[in-house]
Amino acid sequence: MTAETPFTQRLAEFAANTPSDAMDADAMQVLRLSLLDWLSVGLAGIHEPVSRICRDMVLDEGGAAQASVFGSTVKLPARAAALSNGTTSHALDYDDTHFAHIGHPSVAIFSAALAVAERENANTMAFLEAALIGMEVSIRVGVWLGRSHYQTGFHQTATAGAFGAAAACARLMGFDADQTAATLGLTATRASGLKAQFGTMGKPFNAGLAAANGVEAATLVARGFVPNPLALEGALGFGAIHAGEGDGGAALAGLGQDWMFTDVRHKFHACCHGLHATLEALALMPEIDAGEVERIDILTHDRWMTVCNQPAPTTGLGAKFSYTTVAAMTLLGHSTAALNSYDDALCAQPELVALRDRVTVAVDPALEETQARVTISLRSGGTHDRSFDLNAPMSLGDRETRVRAKAAALLGQDRADALWRLCLDRSDDLTVYTVLPG
Amino acid sequence: MTAETPFTQRLAEFAANTPSDAMDADAMQVLRLSLLDWLSVGLAGIHEPVSRICRDMVLDEGGAAQASVFGSTVKLPARAAALSNGTTSHALDYDDTHFAHIGHPSVAIFSAALAVAERENANTMAFLEAALIGMEVSIRVGVWLGRSHYQTGFHQTATAGAFGAAAACARLMGFDADQTAATLGLTATRASGLKAQFGTMGKPFNAGLAAANGVEAATLVARGFVPNPLALEGALGFGAIHAGEGDGGAALAGLGQDWMFTDVRHKFHACCHGLHATLEALALMPEIDAGEVERIDILTHDRWMTVCNQPAPTTGLGAKFSYTTVAAMTLLGHSTAALNSYDDALCAQPELVALRDRVTVAVDPALEETQARVTISLRSGGTHDRSFDLNAPMSLGDRETRVRAKAAALLGQDRADALWRLCLDRSDDLTVYTVLPG
Numbered sequence: 057m058t059a060e061t062p063f064t065q066r067l068a069e070f071a072a073n074t075p076s077d078a079m080d081a082d083a084m085q086v087l088r089l090s091l092l093d094w095l096s097v098g099l100a101g102i103h104e105p106v107s108r109i110c111r112d113m114v115l116d117e118g119g120a121a122q123a124s125v126f127g128s129t130v131k132l133p134a135r136a137a138a139l140s141n142g143t144t145s146h147a148l149d150y151d152d153t154h155f156a157h158i159g160h161p162s163v164a165i166f167s168a169a170l171a172v173a174e175r176e177n178a179n180t181m182a183f184l185e186a187a188l189i190g191m192e193v194s195i196r197v198g199v200w201l202g203r204s205h206y207q208t209g210f211h212q213t214a215t216a217g218a219f220g221a222a223a224a225c226a227r228l229m230g231f232d233a234d235q236t237a238a239t240l241g242l243t244a245t246r247a248s249g250l251k252a253q254f255g256t257m258g259k260p261f262n263a264g265l266a267a268a269n270g271v272e273a274a275t276l277v278a279r280g281f282v283p284n285p286l287a288l289e290g291a292l293g294f295g296a297i298h299a300g301e302g303d304g305g306a307a308l309a310g311l312g313q314d315w316m317f318t319d320v321r322h323k324f325h326a327c328c329h330g331l332h333a334t335l336e337a338l339a340l341m342p343e344i345d346a347g348e349v350e351r352i353d354i355l356t357h358d359r360w361m362t363v364c365n366q367p368a369p370t371t372g373l374g375a376k377f378s379y380t381t382v383a384a385m386t387l388l389g390h391s392t393a394a395l396n397s398y399d400d401a402l403c404a405q406p407e408l409v410a411l412r413d414r415v416t417v418a419v420d421p422a423l424e425e426t427q428a429r430v431t432i433s434l435r436s437g438g439t440h441d442r443s444f445d446l447n448a449p450m451s452l453g454d455r456e457t458r459v460r461a462k463a464a465a466l467l468g469q470d471r472a473d474a475l476w477r478l479c480l481d482r483s484d485d486l487t488v489y490t491v492l493p494g
Numbered sequence: 495m496t497a498e499t500p501f502t503q504r505l506a507e508f509a510a511n512t513p514s515d516a517m518d519a520d521a522m523q524v525l526r527l528s529l530l531d532w533l534s535v536g537l538a539g540i541h542e543p544v545s546r547i548c549r550d551m552v553l554d555e556g557g558a559a560q561a562s563v564f565g566s567t568v569k570l571p572a573r574a575a576a577l578s579n580g581t582t583s584h585a586l587d588y589d590d591t592h593f594a595h596i597g598h599p600s601v602a603i604f605s606a607a608l609a610v611a612e613r614e615n616a617n618t619m620a621f622l623e624a625a626l627i628g629m630e631v632s633i634r635v636g637v638w639l640g641r642s643h644y645q646t647g648f649h650q651t652a653t654a655g656a657f658g659a660a661a662a663c664a665r666l667m668g669f670d671a672d673q674t675a676a677t678l679g680l681t682a683t684r685a686s687g688l689k690a691q692f693g694t695m696g697k698p699f700n701a702g703l704a705a706a707n708g709v710e711a712a713t714l715v716a717r718g719f720v721p722n723p724l725a726l727e728g729a730l731g732f733g734a735i736h737a738g739e740g741d742g743g744a745a746l747a748g749l750g751q752d753w754m755f756t757d758v759r760h761k762f763h764a765c766c767h768g769l770h771a772t773l774e775a776l777a778l779m780p781e782i783d784a785g786e787v788e789r790i791d792i793l794t795h796d797r798w799m800t801v802c803n804q805p806a807p808t809t810g811l812g813a814k815f816s817y818t819t820v821a822a823m824t825l826l827g828h829s830t831a832a833l834n835s836y837d838d839a840l841c842a843q844p845e846l847v848a849l850r851d852r853v854t855v856a857v858d859p860a861l862e863e864t865q866a867r868v869t870i871s872l873r874s875g876g877t878h879d880r881s882f883d884l885n886a887p888m889s890l891g892d893r894e895t896r897v898r899a900k901a902a903a904l905l906g907q908d909r910a911d912a913l914w915r916l917c918l919d920r921s922d923d924l925t926v927y928t929v930l931p932g
Contacts, residue, residue, distance in 0.1 A: 109717045113710075117571035119557030133555035209730040214683075245652075245696050246703060248686040250732060252725040258683050261719075265684060272551075279547045281699075287690040292647040294688060299735070 063304050064288050067196060068236035070311050071189050071223040076181070079188055083315035085452055087188050088479045089459045090152050091488070093322050094162040095475050096463040098145035099494045100395060102127030106257035107144040110264060114140050123171035124489040134171035138221070138271045141492070142167035143264030146213070148395065153329075154320045155447075157198035157216060158206045160263065161320060164217030165190040167267035169224040170489055172274065178228050179484040186227040190270075191317040194220020196308065197288075199316075202301030206251070210298055214249020214262035219288065221270025229278055237285040242273040244287035244294040321446065324458050325392040327376035330360035333428035334379060336444035338386045341432060346387045346411055348434050354379050355420035355429040365417050368409075372398040383430070384411040393465035501742050502726050505634060506674035508749050509627050509661040514619070517626055521753035523890055525626050526917045527897045528590050529926070531760050532600040533913050534901040536583035537932045538833060540565030544695035545582040548702060552578050561609035562927040572609035576659070576709045579930070580605035581702030584651070586833065591767075592758045593885075595636035595654060596644045598701065599758060602655030603628040605705035607662040608927055610712065616666050617922040624665040628708075629755040632658020634746065635726075637754075640739030644689070648736055652687020652700035657726065659708025667716055675723040680711040682725035682732040759884065762896050763830040765814035768798035771866035772817060774882035776824045779870060784825045784849055786872050792817050793858035793867040803855050806847075810836040821868070822849040831903035 061069075101107050111127055114136035121130075123137035126144040131137070145151055146163040154161050165187055173183035198216035206212050222243040226236040246269040249262035277283075288294050295302050325335050334354050356379070364377040375381040375398045382392055388408060390397045402408060420429065426446040433439045450458075463472035478488055499507075539545050549565055552574035559568075561575035564582040569575070583589055584601040592599050603625055611621035636654035644650050660681040664674040684707045687700035715721075726732050733740050763773050772792050794817070802815040813819045813836045820830055826846060828835045840846060858867065864884040871877045888896075901910035916926055 105718065109714060109719050112717060113713055117557045117560075117573065119555045119571070122555075133557070135555065209735040211683075242696060242699075245649075245688045245691050245700060246686055248684055250683045250725055250730065250735075252722050252728065252730040252732070253683050256722045257719050258680060258721040258725070261680075261714075261721075262683055275551055276547060276699075279550060280543065281547050281695055283696040283699075284690050284694045287688055287696070290690065292688065292690040294690070297647040297688075297737070 062286055062289060063200065063307070064237050064240050064286055065233065066308055066311065067193050067223065068233040068240060071193060071227050072231060072233040072236045074189065074312060076185055078312065079185055080315045080318070082452060083188060083318045084184065086318050086320060086455070087184060087191065089322065089455055090162045090320060091166060091187070092463055092476050092479045093152055093459050094145055094166045095479070095488070095491060096466045096472070097148050097150045098126045098141065098492070100150070100466040101144045101147035102494055104144070104147035106260050107147045109257070110143040110261065111140045122175040124174060124492040126492050127494055129493045134175040135268050135271045135275065137171040138167045138267035139264040141171065141264070142267035143260045146260035146263035148326070149259070150323050150326055152320050152322050154195050154198070154317070156316060156319065157195040157212060158203065159194070159198055159212035159216055161191045161194050161217065161220065161317070163263035164213065164221045164266035164270070165194060165224050167264070168221035168270040169228060172225045172228045172271055173486055174489050176228055178486060180481050180486050180488070182228060183486055183488070186224045188317065189227045190220040190224025192315060193223035195316045196311065200300065200302060200304065200307035201295060201298070202303060204299045204301050208299035209251045211249040211251050211253070211259070211262050214266045215247045215298065217263065217266035218243050218247040218269040221267050222273045225270050225274035229274055231274070231277070234285070235277055238281070238283055239273045239277045241285035241287040242277060242281060242283040243269055245283065246273065247294060322455070322459050322462070324462055325382070326395050326398065327382055327392060328364040330356070330364040331379060331382050333426060333444045333446050334430055335382060335386060335392055336446070337428050337430040337442040338383060340442040340444065341440050344387060344432060344434070344440065348436065349387060349411065349414060350433045350435045352383050352415040353431045353433070354383065354415065354417045355423060356417065357423050357425045357427065358419045358421070359425055361419060368412070370403050371400050372402065375403055379417045380412040380415040381408070383415050384408050387411060391465050393462045395466065500724055500727060501638065501745070502675050502678050502724055503671065504746055504749065505631050505661065506671040506678060509631060509665050510669055510671040510674045512627065512750060514623055516750065517623055518753045518756070520890060521626060521756045522622065524756050524758060524893070525622060525629065527760065527893055528600045528758060529604060529625070530901055530914050530917045531590055531897050532583055532604045533917070533926070533929060534904045534910070535586050535588045536564045536579065536930070538588070538904040539582050539585035540932055542582070542585035544698050545585045547695070548581040548699065549578045560613040562612060562930040564930050565932055567931045572613040573706050573709045573713065575609040576606045576705035577702040579609065579702070580705035581698045584698035584701035586764070587697070588761050588764055590758050590760050592633055592636070592755070594754060594757065595633040595650060596641065597632070597636055597650035597654055599629045599632050599655065599658065599755070601701035602651065602659045602704035602708070603632060603662050605702070606659035606708040607666060610663045610666045610709055611924055612927045614666055616924060618919050618924050618926070620666060621924055621926070624662045626755065627665045628658040628662025630753060631661035633754045634749065638738065638740060638742065638745035639733060639736070640741060642737045642739050646737035647689045649687040649689050649691070649697070649700045652704045653685045653736065655701065655704035656681050656685040656707040659705050660711045663708050663712035667712055669712070669715070672723070673715055676719070676721055677711045677715045679723035679725040680715060680719060680721040681707055683721065684711065685732060760893070760897050760900070762900050763820070764833050764836065765820055765830060766802040768794070768802040769817060769820050771864060771882045771884050772868055773820060773824060773830055774884070775866050775868040775880040776821060778880040778882065779878050782825060782870060782872070782878065786874065787825060787849065787852060788871040788873045790821050790853040791869045791871070792821065792853065792855045793861060794855065795861050795863045795865065796857045796859070797863055799857060806850070808841050809838050810840065813841055817855045818850040818853040819846070821853050822846050825849060829903050831900045833904065
């Protein structure tokens, strides 16, 4: 393996040859948190229209009982299960995010890896290791495609995600580096997904197709399919013709030692990402009685003013894009992590409206997109002032507390606790899939 | 419908609203010839490794018995059947070509339309009309994407093909223009296929995925999927971000009156396309006894000299890229349409070698890529001189004779005649699919 080794070959050797004991313990713990997070948003997403539509299509197709499906007790072929589960787990847009990947890694990777693990009777550790490999490959490919790929209009969750899903499946199937490269090369002719679908059912579907593409490529290569193994790179390769930056140095830096996946971020509020720094700053406040609040002043980045600054929404959906509303919700004790907090009735509550109307929102040019500053002025004359940056590091313990609290908000405490025990499992049984039917 | 009507909406209105009696009779007759051609290459392609690999994958997945599959008596879900049939019918690379589309229309369109027609119990005329709509849409989208799309590295057979497949399925499912536009918009996030796969199993697979993508999009829209219906066009649309030229004027010219599909070309020789003009010129010669031939001089375009000018191949595959060999084969009465003519033993036949060695090949700068000129000099002193241009028009009668002869070369005369009777069927039964198992 030299500097001239093709990018795909480097990724393939990493995926095929990284020994189990070289997997970083912190990365593996974050992976377990992402698994809990993915299971939570998947189970909470089964009733979304797009989830039902995709699930019903593959259930009507039916087929071999290979893999479990969110929201159904019927098992399906792995390729179909991956399509349905990827779509369902992204339906709420509440899953994890990796800012260097520029995408949502878990929805593609876990959906593909779990389906193939179940089909191939892999054990828990093999599944988790393959998922960690897939996460890392999807992030590295995302970095390699770069911001130009995303800005041009490609949805990295779907495109880079498909390559990560393919790598995870290849690892689960015991492929050597050449077979893994073939799987990535075949994925290159199948990978797709447009940002033009944002705001429609097409966005979650993009996650589903990423997962299905990875499963399909690995399944075909196992049967002897011989594609161009280098179709990801080169002058006619996927990257070059999809506005990829192709910075192999950045994408391969520390591969095998540094786990970029560890920087994944979980969403802790079921609303627009532009509100999250404000909500985190509010969470740092001491306990404040809402009746004592004179005014709340929020400073944020200019970008969000046209995105999520509805001053007086009347619907639950509108509340998800309203600084004033979510600030009032927090002080009144409504969970901003729970989906059913955001409803039309809430927006009309006199207590909430009164508090909401004491909130101001303004731009501070010194703040980054990930930062916010909140000042609460009390009737007594005192003030509390807190700031937050979503890019700030968070300890593993804090992450666990937050992800488990989110799971509890979505599914109830008992179910969340049971799911977390499952995610911590180190046995030979792959029992995670038994919870997918919900 | 005005000049400002979005491109997708124009295609959708054409697909949904073109009445049966507005379908051009000549185009419909050419469509029947393409159907015979597609069935012939599909049935002849079932033993190719890529066909077996894709078929075995979907057979192992199994599922609802909705649609027939080339090479299997087991029916499968329409989406799976389309994937397998598209791959199988392109495996020999012997299917039809449309030069304005820059692709092979039948492999995507018939594979999708037949699977959905069978699933939906459509009759023969509904199937043929939907296929003709799909062909026309795929060609129009191909023109709209343009040569820049192809030159950049996208495989129009797969990309434009997916939109045509989607339109055919939408028509079969009785969609109105808005539903059809939604089907095209959803296809935009799924369409893919790289030229980087040329020369590998990935090329025929690209045809399969085009067909499957069209079936999938229509199936989801029928269930209520709401995508961005204009994701094909606009600044973030499929065309703009895949190096599409976006010349709506050229792509929509005469839509509904002129059927660009009629210009489709069928391959009549199971060898490299660069040899076809030479073989057609030879076919125009009077009957010549091979023993009387002193020499054969072929003039061709420079482009082909590095592609298919192997002077003395020793393998059947080499023979498919050899002017000298195919010229000798023709004069000795070996069918250049039959797959099994090209074998290693033929290349060693003393009679063939002797004649082959009397062939010269040279470049004539005055010739186009589609043209060739052949001069046969006889021992008696006389010469015969014939030229051919693959772009020259061919009468419907001549086309029928040639396509049926090709079918007979691939499948035997009796089977070819039976298939042609099936293609001419105007009954309410859709019996074409009964022949797919072979």
